[in-house]
Amino acid sequence: MAHAPETAHHEPAHPAHGEAQPRHGGTGHGEHSGSVGHDYTTTGLNHRKMLMWVFLGSDCLFFGSLIATYMVYRGQSLTGPYPADIIDIPITTISTFVLLCSSFAMVQALSATNNNDQRGIKIWLLATAILGGIFIGFQVYEFNLFKNEGLTLGQNLFGATFFTLTGFHGAHVTLGIIWLVSLWILSFKGRIRPDTALDVELCGLYWHFVDIVWIVIFTLLYLVGGFDAGPAILGGEH
């Protein structure tokens, strides 16, 4: 080949390329000699925590698109049952409250972990999981009730959008419960300690996110959309 790099000196030499000293002053020599990929990170933030945050950003778009579908089809169902016929706000208020309590329990679990309060860890992790389980119980009850009242996926657009959106949310909660129970089991092996608190913190991030999504869903599907009585609700233009 024509390229003999050892001798290829192209004139004129490259102009100055910015300052010659690294702008990042923080990293001393000893730190970076074999631990890249383990402790060293450019920003000082933990990899896994950053991963979780970015993932939640992605999940926002997922729920955002499902919610958008619901909003676009609000009031577009050709047949009943319409939301006003079957949505039961009081009952869902209770289950929403249960889910909020679970977030509180999650906060307690994390602080118990940071304090190495082994008993508290076990109690609060389990409490979070159980409260999540109760929420899912409410959802199963609600789905069954709606089905018996004639609302199915194929019945109308309300059924399709409602079950899809709340169903995928429920799947997220279920995954969170599995995660919490795994942590709870690990806590009996002494694996949940202040130095492994990140394991709990990540689960907590996920759990709070799923909670917040539910608040949005509850507001839009129940408090706002729950009174839609038929195709004409959005005015005469349809």
Added chain:
Amino acid sequence: MATITEVLARPTYGASGLWSWITTVDHKRIGVMYGATAFVFMLLSGIEAGVLRTQLATPDTDLIGPGRFNQMFTMHATVMIFMVIMPMGVAFFNFVVPLAIGARDVAFPRLNALSYWIFLFGAILMHFSFIVDQVPDAGWFSYANLTEYPFSENMGLDFWAIGLLVLGTSSVAGGLNFVVTIINLRAPGMSLMRMPVFVWMTLITSILLILAMPVITVGLIELVMDRNFGTHFFNPTGGGDPILWQHLFWVFGHPEVYILILPPMGIVSEILPTFSRKPLFGYPFVIFSGIVIGIMGWAVWSHHMFTVGLGPIANSVFTITTMLIAVPTGVKIFNWLGTLWKGSIELTTAMLYALGFVFLFIIGGLSGVSHAVSPSDFQQQDTYYIVAHIHYVLFGGSIMGIFAGIYYWWPKLTGKMLNEKLGKLNFWLVFIGMNVTFFPMHFVGLNGMPRRIYTYAEEFGWGTLNLLSTVGYFIIFIGVLVFVYNIWQNRNARRVSHDPWDAPGVEWSIASPPPAYNFAEVPHIKGRDHYWIEKDLAREAGNPITEPEPAVDPSTIHMPSPSYWPIITAAGVGLIGGGLLSHYGVSFLGGLIAFIGVIGWSNEPASAPEEGH
């Protein structure tokens, strides 16, 4: 208990042969696997294109009939976009990014392996449609109602939708990994504004992947539910609106086209300075225009829907945003031209491909602006003019950029140089063939030839130009064969130095092929074009650099050990998809396997037993 520890133990570090590829978590090997797999699909999809071109070569031909023709153009485009250009981009992310930021691997090596295996299984899953002869046939954007019963009764579109869902998981996992890697694993001294342009474009692309894939995921889920669970999301008989699919698809789809072009833009931005012997002109402008493109790419999707009837206001707004987004694109072009200006240009194959990229991309960008104007798009929509546009940006842009990157980084990957004579032959055949194929399509398009028709009557007078396009296809075909031969004969090539191009990137300071640990000592980045600075300083000190960084005993450097959980978990994910297409029991089994995979994954010790860490 002993058995459990054995199961959980990592495969030993020195494992070799096929097993070492199956369990690898090394970003360089994963990059090679991505690239090789994508190349195989490129050949497959290229053959599909050949079938299309042969059918269209002459008027009133009935070689394969309309049904097969629909399947061929659907699979050609779906494969090229999701199984060739996207994974080729990821192949470069994998091989180049950790090296270019001075890291030893990506932030999550096992997640990286998982992305690859899910990609492979998803791609295979979609291709099962050929085995059962129920091939997707509604085009790469699969508009409703064509995708709904009763217009599409076999399982083709289920294969399409579920295959893409599986592929989407892989893309999101990859995107997450590269965002964290680039933000968090840069060597000391590599501030954001010193990052190589390719790394910047990888970062933007990864963010787009993370945000765009969920949108199409929701669209695909709704499509699958329409087809299998009786919903009417896109079916007017139940009140649904087919246009919603178009919105969901293009809200994803336009960011997607930037996912396809930004990595090649990054590749070209590395190559042009190297072979012009001067730093990239206006580096900050290239970066910021990339960021602006990444943001504005979300605000133009309805330019794909001008003829749908969204109304004059929507059409005007999207006309304006679309014309605006051409501005940052143009900025980049001027930066590339400015880089060439007064440079001492060396026309290697990589450089030829990069120049070809700039030239062809300008043509594609111009035709893009011409249908950004919605009234003019009314003449162009769904004609061969659009086909010309997308091929000038995707073939002239993305594919040219990918070939440029292959020729450029090949010596780093293998320690050997691809033959330059063959390379140039390869380039000129592909370049000429590409223009012969796609330039005439502007004219047949403006003459009214619609896309996606399987044949046309002689009276329309489109015969000559179509024949020309088909001839062009075979020129490209020969060009690709030359490339394959070039790779094949590379076994016998002689070894070259670690820095055959006198390149600026830090990846060129280490041996070729790079050792498993990449950098014995994590480099301190001295500025943009780090290695040029190093070489200049060394030369001024009278002590020019001729050798790569010295190797060290690998056992002194802790590297992540191989793992088989990624492939197991990915198999589970693939089976979940496969079960949706056959029997739910299979899905359940897949879920179980994926669950076991995750459990094994999280309990796996950090390293192989004998490493003793």
